[in-house]
């Protein structure tokens with residue numbers, strides 16, 4: 255049976271395009287084919303279960319891809335306000351914490367449920383446990399082959415995501431491989447918004463400690479990106495919001511990288527040295543294992559002093575200028591060699607994907623395949639941590655839905 259629109263993938267972008275399509279054209283048939291046992295498995299985990307759904311500052315500097323300008327139209331035409339209005343219609347008002355937008359319920363699962371209820375109510379037909387294994391173009395229409403059934407569609411939206419979160423969330427990247435084999439251009443995929451593995455003898459000793467620091471990713475001494483926030487030491491390396499935010503470049507190139515942590519970003523080196531000198535004089539009676547007690551995490555302070563060459567059983571009066579300078583330098587530039595990332599399974603988004611040069615930026619339709627659209631993460635666009643990836647999923651989904659509606663001859667059931 256011919257369906258007006260088939261959507262491969264019942265994730266953020268697929269659900270959004272289905273509901274929006276039916277809001278604007280209740281008369282057309284829309285089917286979602288989802289490989290998992292439920293729709294929106296990944297969406298339900300976003301934002302630590304709270305779903306950071308958008309951001310007040312959708313500046314392009316927060317987006318990445320070979321042609322980042324590709325996403326400008328979508329993000330401006332279907333901006334945060336447009337998205338907020340759409341979600342209001344399905345019962346999800348937004349609240350903001352600084353610039354980050356969340357559903358007022360602060361529950362990601364409620365966003366999935368609201369999209370699901372709206373889809374069901376408007377007549378979207380959802381086929382669960384239906385993994386698409388092939389797509390064939392047949393007389394200007396799309397034959398979609400799944401493990402169970404075959405479908406025929408006038409319009410096909412590919413909203414199958416990429417690799418982040420791993421197979422447990424239905425993200426095996428198989429759809430991109432299929433499209434690549436069929437001749438579509440792709441850009442290398444790598445994990446982004448991901449923890450970094452480092453040479454870990456020190457991080458292992460500090461495992462579990464969280465500190466506020468300015469984290470800077472460097473390559474050959476060149477600063478790539480710097481972010482401030484809570485860094486977490488782990489047995490494999492480093493995690494925490496600033497690390498996730500600066501992680502993208504690490505697996506994009508073969509260069510070697512290091513992370514420098516500035517534990518006192520508001521104090522310059524000379525002032526920090528002077529402060530430590532005064533502290534050593536005032537607390538000369540303390541053993542060095544307690545020297546930083548009250549100023550810095552105790553275990554971290556001990557590790558820093560050991561690296562600076564101190565014996566922790568000595569008294570603070572033993573600290574001379576040379577050691578205090580070395581200690582201040584370590585506190586300002588605590589450096590770790592990066593050995594990689596913790597991979598796709600732990601990443602929040604995948605960089606790379608379908609090359610956007612094949613796709614119309616206003617409608618997400620492939621130039622050479624009328625009626626074929628791609629939305630969300632599968633395209634070579636990825637955003638920073640902070641609601642940018644979901645906003646891309648929503649904005650690109652609205653583009654494709656309106657593209658289909660405006661492309662009237664491709665809709666079989668035209669009124």
Ligand SMILES: Cc1cc2nc3c(=O)[nH]c(=O)nc-3n(C[C@H](O)[C@H](O)[C@H](O)COP(=O)(O)OP(=O)(O)OC[C@H]3O[C@@H](n4cnc5c(N)ncnc54)[C@H](O)[C@@H]3O)c2cc1C
Pocket residue numbers: 262263264265266267268287288289290293294295296297299300301302305306307308384385386387413414415416418419423424425426428429601602603629630631632640641642643644645647
């Ligand atoms: C733990 C975690 C937390 C995150 N938190 C945030 C956040 O707070 N804010 C934010 O902006 N972004 C966040 N992200 C990123 C965000 O979730 C993604 O960018 C977004 O979900 C991408 O939407 P999508 O619809 O393109 O892909 P997905 O949501 O991945 O959906 C793709 C769907 O397609 C299905 N599928 C795949 N292949 C097939 C096939 N062959 N046949 C049928 N179905 C198929 C999958 O099962 C899946 O349901 C987070 C990601 C993770 C992993």
